[in-house]
Structures are given as C-alpha cells and as structure tokens.
Amino acid sequence: METTDAFTGLECRDCESDFDPETGTHRCEDCGGILTPTYDYDEIDVDRETYESRPFDSLWRYHELLPFEPAVAVSMGEGATPAVDCSTLADELGVGRLVIKDEGRNPTGTFKDRGASMAVTAATQHGAEDVVLHSAGNAGQAASAYAGRADLDAHVFLPSRSSFTTKAMVNVHGGDLTVSGGRIGDAAAAADDAIAEHDDWYPLASMVTPYRHEGKKTMLFELVEQLDWTVPDAIVYPTGGGVGLVGMYKAALEWQRLGLIDELPSFYAAQATGCAPIVEAFDAGREQHEPVEHPDTICGGIEIPNPGASRWILESLRETDGGAVATDDDEILDAAIAVAQHEGIEMAPTCAAAASGTWKLAEADEFGPDDTVAIVNTGSGNKDADVLRSHLMSQGV
Template sequence: METTDAFIGLTCVDCGETFDAETATHRCPDCDGILDPDYDYDAIDLSRSALESRRFDSMWRYEELLPFPRDAAVSMDEGATALVDCPSLAEEMGVGRVLVKDEGRNPTGTFKDRGQTAAVTAAVQHGATDVALNSAGNAGQAAAAYAARAGLDSHVFLPSRAGFTNKAMVNVHGGDMRVVEGRIGDAGAAYQDAMADNDDWYSVKTFVTPYRHEGKKTMLYELVEQEGWEVPDAVVYPTGGGVGLVGMHKAAKEFRDLGLTDELPSMYAAQAEGCAPIVEAFEEGRDVHETWETPDTICGGIEIPDPGASPLILDALRESDGGAVATSDEDILDSAVAVAQNEGVEMGATCAAAASGAWELSRRGEFDEDDTVVLLNTGAGNKDDDVLRSHLMGKGI
C-alpha cells in the first residue's frame, strides 16, 4: 500500500489492538470492533504557516493527517467548501456569529464525497474490483461516482424511499443499483445477503470501512483554518450514523495535540424527534443507544434507528462539553426554508436538522451571546427540492 509517513495502522476502538492496514481492511480481526486510522503524531511536522502556504483546493491538502498521500487519492477535488457567514441567523439566535459549512458544494453535492474519496482510495490500494454498500441515498451516489472515477464496479443498495436524484445518479455513474422496499435497515439486510454471496466485493459502508470518518474529519480542519485558527464555540451536526461528528471530534483533538489550536469545539448532535436514539441515550446518561423501535421522520438521511458507533458519538459529545437535541420534522423543514429565504443558503431537508437544532439550543440558553456557532449543511438543497417545495405547498405558499 502507498501510505503517508506517519500512518502506522488501524487501531480497534474496542480492544485497543493495532493492525497493519494492508491485511486488516475493515472491522477488527479479533473482536469485530470499529477500526480507526492511527498515526505517529510525533513524526508529523505541520505548522499553521505550512498549511497557509498551500492552495485551499481540496481536503487532501491535509495529507499528513490522512492515511494516503494526495497523489494516490481517487479524488475530484472534494472539500475546500465555503464557510458562509449568516448574520441574520446569528441575530435571531442571539449569538455572536452563525456560520454554515456548505458541504453541498462537493462534487456529488454532499459531504459523503469526503468519506468516499478515502474509502475508494483504500479499495484501490487493496486491489478491489468492486465496492458495495447500503445507503439512505447520498453515500450510495458518492460511492458510485468515486468507483467510476477509479474504474471499479459499484453495488448500491438503497431503500425505496431514497430520493430520485440519488437513484438517478447511481445509474448515471454506472452503478449496479438495488432498490429495496422499506427503510435503511431493509436495504442493509439485502446488502448483507449480497456480501455473503460475493466475497470479492469490498465494503465502503459506514464504520465497516475504517476510512469514511477519516475523510470527513477534514471538515473540522478546514473550518478552523478558514476562521483564522479560531476554534468555534459550537458545531451543530445533523446526526444519523454520526460519521462526520466522530471524525470532526477526532480532528479537533489532533489539531489541539499538534499545537495548532488550544481547545475543542463543543459538538452537538441534532436529530429528528421521530428517530432520536442518540438524543435519548445522551439525555439518559447511557454509554450506548437503544434501537429506536418505530422510526418515523421525513429526514431519511438521519433516520438511523440503530447507529452502530453510538459509543463514539456519545463520547464525542461529552468530551467536548456538547450535547444533543431533537426537533420535529415541521421545525426542520421550516428551518430549511428560513435559511434559504433569509441567507440564500440552500440546505437539504435532512441537513436543516442542524439549523432547527441550533434554534432550539439557543432557546434553551445553551449558547452565549458572543458565541460562534457552526452549522453543518451536509448536502445541497436541490437533493430534497421536492420535499421542501411540498412543505411550502402544504402551507399554501
């Protein structure tokens, strides 16, 4: 494998064993725990000035803190997304600043590209010919796109409720799409059955591959650097599987431990009331979630009733002195419209859980009047244009 100098292997978050990344490709060989890329941080010589001298053109500008070098990456210049100042939102929330990290500007319109560039790069490094995953929609589209970029075949299992754009673009990218009746769990069951019959397929599924959360951690690197190395007070993240939240918390600790910053941002998980296992576990003081029995939200991207990495998510919330919040579908869709109409930023319906959650947190007095609050817009509004337009029509607009 072609890896970066400081990358030492994959460490299991459960049993603590470290494995060679050439031979351990997915879950822990010993206990089936989640593997996390590990580095010799003492070998990383990275300064603010060194980063500032580089073009702000791709997440791979942070290659020293990634497993693979930039010249080996299967990349379409993902990352380097805008951080949009939203003064009207800040005034309404009663905080110093509200910034939207606009991940809708990635190649396939979502932050899933950050995870899939890393995961598909790993697949190429391991000699894979086919990649596979189940997805609520966006990750499947991204996987098909990056597989096409790499010359690999992709097999994408989507629930029937996945958006038209995702389904169409999986086809356009040449992916083998299987649409499964039901929800994300049903697509997951079909994926598992297919994986059992195709042992040469390489999984790029959340927290099965060790690399998707590693790619997404670059969002935190960017927003800190974009803010002149000032760490925001709070980051509000629309949370289903929690991949980006876990990755960003790791990145914040890395920047702090490398001396590039002094503190951690408080991480907040925002969920829909119809599927809020992380919020429930956080509020009840538990270390792991209980499966949400009857998920019911229009926000399909965060309708994850059984998030397998909930201990990592809950650890991140508590270590960073953050929290968790759930709001109704009505509030989430209203928030997407309010952001579009007051700031012009197009948030996806699911993504607007971050805005809705931030408004609720501000009403609870969670933020101070001089705080800087970052909202993660994890996908473009046009991914959910039919949902948002239907919401307006339902209001007679």
C-alpha cells in the same frame, strides 16, 4: 500500499487491537469493533504556516494526517467548501457569529464525497475491483461516482424511500443499483446477503470501512482555518450514523495534540424526534443507545435507528461539553426554508435538522451572546427540492 509517512495502522475502538493496514481492511478481526487510522504524531511536522502556504483546493491538502498520499488519491477536488457567515440568523439566535459549513458544494452535492474519496482510495490500494455498500441515498451516489472514476464496479443498495435524484445518479455514474424495502435496514440486509455471495466485493459501508470518517474529519480542519484559526464555540451536526461528527471530534483532538489549536469545540448532535436514539441516550446518561423500534421522520438521511458508533458519538458530545437535541419534522422543514430565504443557502431536509436544532439550543440559552456557532450543512437542498416545495405548498405558499 502508498501510505503517508506518519500513518501507522488501524486500531480497534473497542478492544484496542492494532492491525496492519495492508491486512486489516474493515472491522476488528478480534471483536468486530470499529477500526480507525492511527498516526505517529511525532513524525508530523506541520504548523499553521504549512497550511496557509498551500492552495485551498481539496481535503488532500491535509495529507500528513491522512492515510494515503495525494498521488494515489481518487479525487475530484472534494472538500474546500465555504464557511458562509450568516449575520441575519446570528442576530435572530442571539449569538456573536453564525457560520454554515456548506458541504452541498462538493462534487455530488454532499459531504459523503469526502468519505467516498478516502474509502475508494483504500479500495484501490487493496486491489479491489468491486465495491459495495448500503446507503440512505447520498453515500450510494458518491460511492458510484468515485468508483467510476477509479474504474471500479459499484454495487449500491438503497431503500425505496431514497430520493429519485440519488437513485438516478447511481445509475448515471454506472453503479449497479438494487432498491430493497422501505428503510435503510432493508437495504443493509440485502447488501449483507449479496456480500455473503461475493466475498471479493470490497465493503464501503460507514463504520465498516475505517476510512470514511477519516475523509470527513477534514471538515474540522477547514472550518478552523476559515475562522482564522479560531475554534468555534459550538458545532451543530445533523446526526444519523454520526460518521462526520466523530471524524471532526478526532480531527480536533489531533490538532490539539499537534499544538495547532488550544481548545476543543463543543459538539452537538441534532436529530429528528421521530428517530433520536443519540438524544435519548444522552439525556438518560447512557454510554450507548437503545435502537428505535419504529423510526418515523421525513429526514431519511438521519433516520438511523441503530447507529453502530453511538459510544463514540456520545463520547464526543460529553468530552467536549456539548449536547444533543431533537426537533419535529415541521420545525426542520421550516428551518430549511428560513435558511434559504434569509441567507440563500440550500439545505436538504436531513441537513436542516442541524439548523432547527440550533434554534432550539439557542432558545434554551445553550449559547452565549459572544459565541461563534457553526452549523454543518451536509448536503444541498436540490437533493430533495420536492419535499421543501411541498412543505411550502402545505402552508399555502
């Protein structure tokens, strides 16, 4: 494997067992826990000038804090997305500055490309020929695109509720698509059955591979740089599995350890009221969620009733003095339209949960008048334009 100098291996988040990255490829062999890449931070010699001297062209500019060398990366220039100032919305919210990190500008239109680039790179380094995952939609599209670029076969399992766009693009990218049941749990069960029959397939599911959150952590690096090395007071993230949220939390801890930033942002998980296991656990003071028995939200990307990384998500919220918020579907759709009409940024319904949640947090005086607040728009509104248009039509527009 062609790994970076400081990458030391994988550590289990639960039992703290360590694994060599050549042999420890997915979940912990001892307890089944989540593995995460570890580094020898004493071997990392970077400062602000290091990054300022490099082109702002992809997430791989942060390679010292990534597992693999850029020379072996399966990349399409993912990352380097804009952080758009939204002064009109800042005034409405009563905060000093509001920026939207617009991940809809990635190659396949979502932040999933960051995780796919890293995880498919890992698959190639492990000699895989086939990759497999279940997904609500966007991750399957991204995995198919990057697998095709790496000349790997992708086997993607989606629920029937996934958008036509994501299903179509899995096929367009050459992926082997299976549609199973109505919700993500159905797709996960079908994928597990297929993996049991094909032990040579390399899983790319979130928090099964240790590498998707490692790609997504670069959103934090970019955001801080884009704010002229000022850490935002709050980051609001639309949370289902929470892969990007825990990745950004990990990134903030790493840059703080390296002396690149002094403080951590407060992280907020935004969910839909129809599926809000993280919000319920946070409000109840629990360390882990309780699964939602009957999830019901139009926001399919965050309709994750049983998030496997909930302990890590809740830790990131509490250790940064953040919080969790849930809003109704109508409020989420209204927020997506408001952002599009006032600032021009296209947010998919799932992503707009972060915008809607930000409004609710502001109404609860969670932010100060001088605060800088960042919303992560995890995907383009073009993914679900029909849903947004239907919402407008229901209002007589």
